[in-house]
Amino acid sequence: EAAVTQSPRNKVAVTGGKVTLSCNQTNNHNNMYWYRQDTGHGLRLIHYSYGAGSTEKGDIPDGYKASRPSQENFSLILELATPSQTSVYFCASGDADWGAETLYFGSGTRLTVL
Amino acid sequence: GDQVEQSPSALSLHEGTDSALRCNFTTTMRSVQWFRQNSRGSLISLFYLASGTKENGRLKSAFDSKERRYSTLHIRDAQLEDSGTYFCAAEVTNAYKVIFGKGTHLHVLP
Numbered sequence: 612e613a614a615v616t617q618s619p620r621n622k623v624a625v626t627g628g629k630v631t632l633s634c635n636q637t638n639n640h641n642n643m644y645w646y647r648q649d650t651g652h653g654l655r656l657i658h659y660s661y662g663a664g665s666t667e668k669g670d671i672p673d674g675y676k677a678s679r680p681s682q683e684n685f686s687l688i689l690e691l692a693t694p695s696q697t698s699v700y701f702c703a704s705g706d707a708d709w710g711a712e713t714l715y716f717g718s719g720t721r722l723t724v725l
Numbered sequence: 726g727d728q729v730e731q732s733p734s735a736l737s738l739h740e741g742t743d744s745a746l747r748c749n750f751t752t753t754m755r756s757v758q759w760f761r762q763n764s765r766g767s768l769i770s771l772f773y774l775a776s777g778t779k780e781n782g783r784l785k786s787a788f789d790s791k792e793r794r795y796s797t798l799h800i801r802d803a804q805l806e807d808s809g810t811y812f813c814a815a816e817v818t819n820a821y822k823v824i825f826g827k828g829t830h831l832h833v834l835p
Contacts, residue, residue, distance in 0.1 A: 644823075646825075653731075653812060653828050654812065654814070655825070656823070701768060714758060714770065714814065714823070715770070716760070716768040719768070
């Protein structure tokens with residue numbers, strides 16, 4: 612069974628603080644993604660990765676960095692968190708070389724920036 | 726830019742009735758995937774289609790194989806547990822990009 616695990620499930624941060632959201636997948640998928648979900652916008656792609664060592668900008672990368680140190684792990688980093696980054700964040704892995712043939716999602720991380 | 730338009734944005738229906746959700750694409754798509762988000766916020770994959778139709782219990786999805794410009798999700802005999810937000814996500818042809826619709830909020834009433 613494909614598994615994508617996100618941590619933490621919930622996070623409260625202060626403005627200007629650093630936040631790291633972690634994602635681990637046991638699917639051995641090359642592709643991994645970070646999305647944020649906001650009412651009225653659906654899911655929007657922040658960063659994605661083709662494999663270990665690779666990170667690519669998605670549609671809304673500003674204010675976020677990503678790190679893919681291994682096949683299994685993909686982190687989303689907010690160096691200076693702002694209240695506008697309050698959202699629910701989803702990580703996903705995909706099992707196709709070109710695009711994401713099927714996406715497997717984590718359960719989400721609810722981030723509140725005060 | 727490339728867009729996925731999901732309709733309706735919200736829908737209320739009574740138990741036992743049927744419904745259809747739709748996603749229109751502004752460009753041809755390689756594939757489409759449908760998800761349901763439950764009350765805890767987790768996303769559950771329902772269908773992945775590169776063409777044709779798929780069926781699973783009371784759910785059935787179709788992807789327009791000719792022009793690849795829309796997809797539908799049919800829910801037959803709606804149950805209370807079908808309530809939630811449904812998303813479609815489409816993979817753009819010849820581009821490394823998956824675009825999500827904004828979701829349909831489905832509320833099944835007793």
